[in-house]
Amino acid sequence: MKKSGLLILFLFLLSACAAIPLRPPQKTVSIQPGGETLPFPQFLGSIGNEKMIFIGEQHDRKKDHRAQYEVIEQLHKRGKKITIALEMFSTAMQWSLDEWVAGGMGEEDFKNIYYFEWQMSYYLYRDIFLFARKNKIPLVGINESESLIQEVARKGTKQLSKEALESVKFTPCSADPGYAKIIQGMQKPAHSGPIPYFCDAQRIRDHVIAYYIARLAETREDTIVVLLGGMHAVRPAVPKALQKHGSYKYKILMPGEYGRLLGIDSKKADYIWY
Numbered sequence: 001m002k003k004s005g006l007l008i009l010f011l012f013l014l015s016a017c018a019a020i021p022l023r024p025p026q027k028t029v030s031i032q033p034g035g036e037t038l039p040f041p042q043f044l045g046s047i048g049n050e051k052m053i054f055i056g057e058q059h060d061r062k063k064d065h066r067a068q069y070e071v072i073e074q075l076h077k078r079g080k081k082i083t084i085a086l087e088m089f090s091t092a093m094q095w096s097l098d099e100w101v102a103g104g105m106g107e108e109d110f111k112n113i114y115y116f117e118w119q120m121s122y123y124l125y126r127d128i129f130l131f132a133r134k135n136k137i138p139l140v141g142i143n144e145s146e147s148l149i150q151e152v153a154r155k156g157t158k159q160l161s162k163e164a165l166e167s168v169k170f171t172p173c174s175a176d177p178g179y180a181k182i183i184q185g186m187q188k189p190a191h192s193g194p195i196p197y198f199c200d201a202q203r204i205r206d207h208v209i210a211y212y213i214a215r216l217a218e219t220r221e222d223t224i225v226v227l228l229g230g231m232h233a234v235r236p237a238v239p240k241a242l243q244k245h246g247s248y249k250y251k252i253l254m255p256g257e258y259g260r261l262l263g264i265d266s267k268k269a270d271y272i273w274y
């Protein structure tokens with residue numbers, strides 16, 4: 001065959017391959033312990049009887065937020081009454097979440113408030129926010145103000161009142177070496193610098209979040225879907241702090257990236273998605 005003929009054949013095969021759409025790999029879930037693997041849709045049909053579902057995320061990873069959306073959507077389709085608890089909002093801004101869900105606030109105003117509270121792209125969470133508004137699903141802020149967390153990171157907990165620490169049942173990182181190891185292992189380079197109490201600051205955040213989740217559980221029959229960073233969703237973090245306020249049935253769903261960091265340890269997460 002002449003070179004020109006070979007070239008035409010090559011171009012034909014190339015165009016034929018380009019015409020075949022490539023299917024994205026199907027998400028699967030590894031159930032711990034044991035590592036049984038299920039397709040993500042099949043997994044979604046198996047959850048919802050827990051009081052709380054913690055869904056960890058890497059804040060800037062789009063696929064993590066898509067998985068969160070799919071869990072929320074599936075629970076809603078199955079008629080589950082849910083509340084979405086958000087690390088992304090402090091309790092002081094609850095009024096804005098209430099107005100948004102009720103339809104009393106435009107998206108541009110809501111987006112501005114979001115950026116005031118959280119330094120990640122609004123569009124990572126937009127589908128979740130819109131779905132909650134459309135279906136009147138409560139959104140609840142469960143975080144402390146970032147200024148207070150940063151103050152603790154720099155100066156420790158000494159500026160917080162004894163009553164405040166007792167109410168959230170706070171214990172320092174020094175009392176929990178396993179927790180401290182997780183925080184150190186996940187500390188980002190951006191967090192390096194003059195922040196000697198970084199671990200205690202994250203622990204304060206975990207205990208505050210746990211405190212507000214417990215308050216929600218006391219007043220609502222809903223399944224509470226908690227969206228938060230993977231560092232806070234692992235069992236030794238918020239879930240463990242939550243147990244100081246009562247015995248609650250919960251599940252933890254984590255991105256595979258955190259699963260690998262944790263050695264896919266069933267003591268730290270119930271499900272790992274890929």
